[in-house]
Amino acid sequence: MTGASGQRVVVAGASLGGLRAAEGLRAAGFTGEVVVVGDEPHMPYNRPPLSKEALAGDLAFSALEFRRRKSVDDVTWRLGSAVAEASLGTREVILADGSVLPFDGLVVATGLRVRRLTLPAPEAGRYAVRTLEDAVALRADLRPGARVVVIGAGFIGCEVAATAVGLGCEVDVVAPEDVPMQRPLGPEVGAAMQRRHEAHGVRMHLHRLPAVVEARTTGADADPGLVGAVVLDDGTRLPADVVVEALGCVPNTEWLAATGLDIADGVRTDGWMRALDPEGHPRSDVVAVGDVARFPNALFDDVPRRVEHWSIPTDTAKRAAPALVAGLSGADLDPAPFAPMPSFWSDQYGARIQSFGSLGVADTVRVLEGDLDGEFVAGYERGGDLVGVVGVGLMPSLMKLRAEMITALQPR
Amino acid sequence: MKIVVDMDLCADHGQCVYAAPDVFQLDDNGKLVYKTEADESQRDLVEEAADVCPMQAISIED
Numbered sequence: 001m002t003g004a005s006g007q008r009v010v011v012a013g014a015s016l017g018g019l020r021a022a023e024g025l026r027a028a029g030f031t032g033e034v035v036v037v038g039d040e041p042h043m044p045y046n047r048p049p050l051s052k053e054a055l056a057g058d059l060a061f062s063a064l065e066f067r068r069r070k071s072v073d074d075v076t077w078r079l080g081s082a083v084a085e086a087s088l089g090t091r092e093v094i095l096a097d098g099s100v101l102p103f104d105g106l107v108v109a110t111g112l113r114v115r116r117l118t119l120p121a122p123e124a125g126r127y128a129v130r131t132l133e134d135a136v137a138l139r140a141d142l143r144p145g146a147r148v149v150v151i152g153a154g155f156i157g158c159e160v161a162a163t164a165v166g167l168g169c170e171v172d173v174v175a176p177e178d179v180p181m182q183r184p185l186g187p188e189v190g191a192a193m194q195r196r197h198e199a200h201g202v203r204m205h206l207h208r209l210p211a212v213v214e215a216r217t218t219g220a221d222a223d224p225g226l227v228g229a230v231v232l233d234d235g236t237r238l239p240a241d242v243v244v245e246a247l248g249c250v251p252n253t254e255w256l257a258a259t260g261l262d263i264a265d266g267v268r269t270d271g272w273m274r275a276l277d278p279e280g281h282p283r284s285d286v287v288a289v290g291d292v293a294r295f296p297n298a299l300f301d302d303v304p305r306r307v308e309h310w311s312i313p314t315d316t317a318k319r320a321a322p323a324l325v326a327g328l329s330g331a332d333l334d335p336a337p338f339a340p341m342p343s344f345w346s347d348q349y350g351a352r353i354q355s356f357g358s359l360g361v362a363d364t365v366r367v368l369e370g371d372l373d374g375e376f377v378a379g380y381e382r383g384g385d386l387v388g389v390v391g392v393g394l395m396p397s398l399m400k401l402r403a404e405m406i407t408a409l410q411p412r
Numbered sequence: 413m414k415i416v417v418d419m420d421l422c423a424d425h426g427q428c429v430y431a432a433p434d435v436f437q438l439d440d441n442g443k444l445v446y447k448t449e450a451d452e453s454q455r456d457l458v459e460e461a462a463d464v465c466p467m468q469a470i471s472i473e474d
């Protein structure tokens with residue numbers, strides 16, 4: 001017996017994590033009301049193609065909506081309405097339009113928002129890539145011959161650069177790191193990715209930051225409100241028709257400021273995705289899912305981390321939903337440790353970078369197979385144990401290593 | 413249960429293989445092969461496979 005039918009769960013966030021949480025609540029037997037609140041006007045849709053297939057024009061923007069399980073047909077969707085505030089004392093969520101939603105259980109699935117440049121800059125011609133609207137607008141400006149300056153060399157920046165090259169644009173990438181994708185991939189693999197980008201004509205400006213974003217002051221389309229160039233901190237001036245800001249993201253947790261939850265970097269949770277107060281005590285009525293959650297993964301250690309991989313909303317929602325239902329009904333929690341195998345991919349220039357495991361906890365990287373400039377598998381080790389792999393091509397080897405890691409890293 | 417994969421969308425990520433290995437496999441060339449019919453007992457796993465498909469290429473027809 002789970003979830004009295006008079007109970008209500010509010011799911012704050014209507015992207016992948018919110019959808020999977022709603023489905024998870026039904027799968028866990030919750031028969032009460034489920035209300036999903038989202039700030040975007042769309043039903044949950046798939047974001048990874050926004051910097052790749054959809055931006056390239058190979059996949060229609062209208063095809064990105066997620067398939068939903070029939071079990072969520074009776075869920076109420078409050079779209080186009082952001083959450084503004086929550087009170088755990090009165091168990092209420094307040095929306096930006098002032099409406100109040102009382103809840104018995106709360107799922108935090110508000111995700112991330114993009115960081116934007118803090119420099120004064122013209123508005124037109126500057127883009128981020130997080131939402132459908134972002135990608136539709138950027139797509140219209142990626143014309144053949146357009147000069148595109150991408151600020152940031154993480155996955156999104158590199159994917160946009162590769163897509164723009166494929167559309168015939170001229171591309172400069174500006175980033176403060178030594179190599180692109182340095183933080184997730186490390187210096188060796190990042191350097192190999194830099195060589196791929198440069199082989200496709202991308203000019204990489206590393207160890208550099210933008211100092212000034214100039215307006216378009218000359219030519220037929222001179223306009224003080226339109227970007228014209230990006231000047232770097234060494235004085236290099238990059239003419240720009242389009243500026244893409246790929247500066248990473250910040251968690252959307254301001255609305256939880258008055259709750260007393262630990263939101264130092266996303267919502268800190270225990271291994272059941274239950275939100276923790278600053279003393280580390282879990283709430284039985286609040287769970288967090290997706291990339292807004294900072295949770296421990298027993299495959300690696302007990303350190304809570306936020307993980308911005310596409311697989312995480314689904315993995316965490318499948319853990320969180322039954323835990324919330326257990327909290328509401330007084331049932332027992334699943335005694336098994338939470339140990340999802342992290343996984344991510346990135347498509348650039350027709351090659352897929354595929355990873356499994358946790359690269360960030362490794363102390364050593366070695367090439368296990370192939371050549372970094374072609375197809376390869378790189379192993380990421382901690383204390384001699386394999387904790388992650390990255391490969392281009394060689395999928396059978398990657399799948400074998402993934403299976404071996406799941407066995408070897410299983411918490412005992 | 414009838415399973416349909418939109419092969420124009422499928423990009424051979426292989427996530428479905430981890431979720432439902434009796435239904436989905438990658439061949440020696442890394443290309444998806446799958447069963448178009450699966451027993452009802454496989455439903456949860458196939459639903460899981462459809463969930464984790466990065467291209468959302470898998471649909472289940474009852």
